Amino acid sequence: MSARPPQRIKTMCGITGYVGTKSASEVVIHGLKTLEYRGYDSAGVAAFVNGRIGVVKAVGKVANVEKRIAELGTLNGATCGIGHTRWATHGAPSDKNSHPHGTDKVRIVHNGIIENYAPLREMLVSKGFTFESETDTEVAAKLIEYHYDNCKNHEDALISAMRDIIGSYAIAVMFSDCPETIFAIRKDNPLIIGVGKNENFVASDITAVLEYTNTYYQLGDFELAIVTRDSVKMMDMKKNAVEHPLLTATWSVEAASRGGYDHFMIKEINEEPEAVRKTLHPRIRNLLPNFEEENLSDERLKNAKSVTFVACGTAMHAGLVGKTAIEQLCRVPVKVEIASEFRYNNPILTEDDLVVVISQSGETADSLAALRLAKEKGAYTLGIVNVIGSTIAREADNVIYTWAGPEISVASTKAYTVQISLIYLLTIKMAYLKGKISESEAKEYTRILYEDMPEIIKATIAREDEIHEAAKSFCAYSNLFFIGRGIDYHLAMEGSLKLKEISYIHSEAYAAGELKHGTISLITPEMPVIALATQEDLYEKMISNIREVKARGARVMLIAREGAKDAANEAEKVIFLPRCDQFFNAIPLATVLQMLAYFIAKELGREIDQPRNLAKSVTVE
DSSP: OOOOOOOOOOOOOEEEEEESSSOHHHHHHHHHHHTGGGOOSEEEEEEEETTEEEEEEEESSHHHHHHHHHHHOTTTTOOEEEEEEEOOSSSOSSTTTSSOEEOSSEEEEEEEEETTHHHHHHHHHHTTOOOOSSOHHHHHHHHHHHHHHHHOOHHHHHHHHHHHOOEEEEEEEEETTSTTOEEEEEESSOOEEEEOSSOEEEESSGGGTTTTOSEEEEOOTTEEEEEOSSOEEEEOTTOOBOOOOOEEOOOOTGGGSOTTOSSHHHHHHHTHHHHHHHHHGGGEETTEEOOGGGTOOHHHHHHOSEEEEEEOHHHHHHHHHHHHHHHHHTOOOEEEEEHHHHTTSOOOOOTTEEEEEEESSSOOHHHHHHHHHHHHTTOEEEEEESSTTOHHHHHSSEEEEOOOOOOOSSSOSHHHHHHHHHHHHHHHHHHHHTTSSOHHHHHHHHHIIIIIHHHHHHHHHTTHHHHHHHHHTTSSOSEEEEEESTHHHHHHHHHHHHHHHHHOOEEEEEEGGGGGGTGGGGOSTTSOEEEEEOOGGGHHHHHHHHHHHHHTTOOEEEEEETTOTTHHHHOSEEEEEOOOOGGGTHHHHHHHHHHHHHHHHHHTTOOSSSOTTOOSOOOOO
């Protein structure tokens, strides 16, 4: 009986590959563990053993396949192998749907989605191929085998497969008749080639190989790499040699480990002060914002008639903070678009518009598609990303790297804080260029952002016990509201998302003034409210909203600026932000909300760094 048609679910998976002198299974398993934030519902390893490709895979986390490898011993002695940790795309999590896929001739691991898997599958069935799994990856494996059977050339078979496949992919391949060699191809999905001494690597992310090397190549779209222990050859689809700069990752192995913290998430929150400093420092000269290193022209910023932020999830919430900041300081109209909606809304853009695409990974599929559409429309595009050489970084007209370092926890924390800090710096620059603020005002804003804010974040983190205590009394509910006004509403959206991601508590964020337009009907003693009131000019209105929900029996947690009038009398729990310039309140407020979500999830015993159904890098629609 043939397998039922594959299910369409998003995927964000991890690939590792190794060829050298060490135990391939040990190196690959180590890499998969560092990539488990990308997916953890199944895993598998394939390696050359005694003239054949051995395969071991298992449903569940990487530890399951590690245990099975040790029990079976079938990969002992292998020095070349590939591996994969999966987050379900086509087909439910199971042993048979786990990667690697293929036959005795060809084995592959794959990230992404093959959009035309159905007609390819039908074609292959007509040629006599059968299928064991529900995955689109098995289609790719047997497509490669089909072409290899016809041409008897490894490179030609892979290039033919690239021509046939529609979709996004990063694929590592082993052919049984080409031992100690890994082939790699990619389109719209990250894949790096790590370079060592007498050993080389393939991986989705440099963090997977930092234990062994910090130098790597970034493979480009529609390119093929041939990796042996002594060489890396890269070529395009015409088999012309391709050269890429050898990049060096500045992250240490320690930076990618927990460093004594219970979870990566709380470690990464504690890294925010230094991450903000590292991001801002290269972009400040004489206490003024300076983007000369990025070749971002002053004229481009000065003449921008509008700004559109395009992003997904947490990055989109960073854009909302940017909207408030730019409109307030620069008096330029700003739109914030969800990337997956932007590309289908036929946006109105001109060459005078600035489109800022925000993506931690630089590979987010919807954001990348939005970037390409904005360029087609003639707008000037600016990428704000963390990963050097990522696709958005390469394709945007300009890029500003956030230098946040590795972020392992699925829920974004320091990457978000660094994004909004960088957007604030860009705002100060635009306002100064447009003559909306004086040089002395620009310097004072910059000084506060660079000198004061890291210390204020530290002071916020130092209130850990207070935040943890507040979390304890709000972790027993199944539903929860966040409310705020102005920029606090935008932070409420991020706080709600963070809580949902890692605690699984259903929460919603509302503009506080909208409660009376229907939503207040849901307020009961079983529906607690977290109220954000950090804006002085909106504080009294927020107090009125708090009293409205209290009158319906709601328990209220208030997050307010230090010294807020009568705050302690208005809520059951109050968390105060350290004193800071109100314009930048979003930065410490973000840290409070991240910590609040963290401690609620911790009290509930959740898997904080790897929440269910989520993964770090969304590389498909």
